[in-house]
Amino acid sequence: NFMLTQPHSVSESPGKTVTISCTGSSGSIASNFVQWYQQRPGSAPTTVIYEDDQRPSGVPDRFSGSIDSSSNSASLTISGLKTEDEADYYCQSYDNNNQGVFGGGTKLTVL
Amino acid sequence: QVQLQESGPRLVKPSETLSLICTVSGGSITDYYWSWIRQPPGKGLEWIGYIYYSGSTNYNPSLKSRVTISVDTSKNQFSLKLSSVTAADTAVYYCARGKLPAVILGWGQGTLVTVSS
Numbered sequence: 001n002f003m004l005t006q007p008h009s010v011s012e013s014p015g016k017t018v019t020i021s022c023t024g025s026s027g028s029i030a031s032n033f034v035q036w037y038q039q040r041p042g043s044a045p046t047t048v049i050y051e052d053d054q055r056p057s058g059v060p061d062r063f064s065g066s067i068d069s070s071s072n073s074a075s076l077t078i079s080g081l082k083t084e085d086e087a088d089y090y091c092q093s094y095d096n097n098n099q100g101v102f103g104g105g106t107k108l109t110v111l
Numbered sequence: 112q113v114q115l116q117e118s119g120p121r122l123v124k125p126s127e128t129l130s131l132i133c134t135v136s137g138g139s140i141t142d143y144y145w146s147w148i149r150q151p152p153g154k155g156l157e158w159i160g161y162i163y164y165s166g167s168t169n170y171n172p173s174l175k176s177r178v179t180i181s182v183d184t185s186k187n188q189f190s191l192k193l194s195s196v197t198a199a200d201t202a203v204y205y206c207a208r209g210k211l212p213a214v215i216l217g218w219g220q221g222t223l224v225t226v227s228s
Contacts, residue, residue: 033214037156044218044220044221047218050214050216056216093213094213094214098212099158099171100148100158100161101158104155
């Protein structure tokens, strides 16, 4: 079964840049689109990146997504960190049967 | 702006069927793929399945035997039925939309469904 692996937690200071990785278990992660979702405590997820590197309207350009085929991984980079960025972040893609697959989530602490 | 709102019973007894409806406003149900996703308390997200307005569906294999997702284009709604529920099905259930299968662009606010006698 296709799986996505994320670090359990990351932390960084305000104003800095943080990168969250998402590694595919098999095949090429570049074959299917990767999305990133932000979930603040007590709230529903929101989409911050879709189709690998696209930002929905309203998402600041401090958020960017990329794919690294050599490591079979996707990354979410947040620059100019703000305390409001503190949240859980989930990567998501799908397998060759178009079954959605989520990573386990990464808790971002901005301290 | 397309908005989604989940509705349905918040408490379901074990072995019974969980039923939720997602009402779509601000857009047509024919424009997107429609998904259900759940999140057990304190845990991560789990894909349940999706439907297109034509009625074609795709379900998580681990839930496939118990899940039915349907669409009502006349009401701009789609629904989820999960049969033979147990405590393990207690979760916040989210409805969501996307332009492509399994690519989520927007989410409902979610509704907590508790399975308990």
